Ligand SMILES: Cc1cc2nc3c(=O)[nH]c(=O)nc-3n(C[C@H](O)[C@H](O)[C@H](O)COP(=O)(O)O)c2cc1C
């Protein structure tokens with residue numbers, strides 16, 4: 001028995017299901033549209049809406065691309081859980097799964113998950129060599145008796161919303177475009193760490209977060225941001241970079257919360273990026289940096305009003 005079958009048996013369904021499959025990195029507006037369509041059709045047909053996703057990115061597992069993720073696995077799960085599906089099934093993606101042909105893959109879904117139909121995006125494909133595209137699935141659906149619904153892509157400013165387009169926008173610091181495609185601000189979450197103890201002396205204490213190398217981060221630079229401590233929201237300025245003014249240090253995220261005082265080391269901080277303000281600069285001295293941060297804060301206050 002294949003690992004895929006073993007995992008599907010663990011998630012075996014006792015109700016008829018309508019299924020969508022994908023990585024859903026970002027859970028962006030295109031994904032949200034597809035999921036809403038799945039939920040709508042499932043309701044109309046009295047089926048369980050069921051989303052199948054993979055723990056690991058197929059491109060990474062297959063060594064095709066050093067792909068950076070928009071959301072960590074935990075954040076993707078959180079975003080998917082908020083979509084109100086009946087079921088979310090998280091599968092392993094292994095080279096072995098990549099070798100299963102589309103017909104067998106569909107067969108397992110019919111047998112173990114009682115799939116009555118599949119809802120996919122127009123560029124979707126499953127099975128070995130991505131042979132199970134929308135056309136192939138339609139052909140199979142007549143033989144194996146399930147429905148296929150192909151949802152058209154969401155287009156924003158003449159561009160199809162996609163994880164690739166969001167990663168590209170983030171690479172250039174365009175968090176505004178990332179927001180348009182995600183339907184929410186791009187964010188990072190982490191535990192506040194100690195830094196070099198300079199911030200307070202500068203007049204701008206910063207909460208430091210380490211940056212996981214596997215994420216599709218916004219370009220280095222300064223951003224108007226919103227910071228969330230527990231559920232409380234603060235206006236903030238954030239710098240992604242390595243503080244060249246003080247010699248190149250570790251690449252990290254530094255956040256100064258406006259109108260806040262307190263020790264937050266060890267606490268979880270969520271940082272939403274609202275607008276790019278400027279690139280990181282190697283200043284001649286700390287005074288020059290301090291003056292610039294004051295200007296950054298004025299601009300951020302204006303943006304975050
Ligand atoms: C809004 C903002 C903008 C910043 N811009 C720069 C910059 O352009 N160049 C730089 O070297 N460091 C920049 N920094 C980082 C500071 O150098 C850093 O916060 C300070 O040295 C405190 O470091 P510490 O938290 O390790 O004590 C910026 C920090 C903030 C909060």
Ligand SMILES: Nc1ncnc2c1ncn2[C@@H]1O[C@H](COP(=O)(O)OP(=O)(O)O)[C@@H](O)[C@H]1O
Pocket residue numbers: 192193194195196197198199200201204205206207208255256257258259260261262263264265
């Ligand atoms: N407005 C604020 N924004 C961010 N951190 C703050 C703020 N006020 C106080 N802090 C605290 O100050 C700490 C940062 O102090 P700082 O002097 O920059 O040193 P370091 O970054 O080396 O720890 C943060 O971890 C947090 O506990």
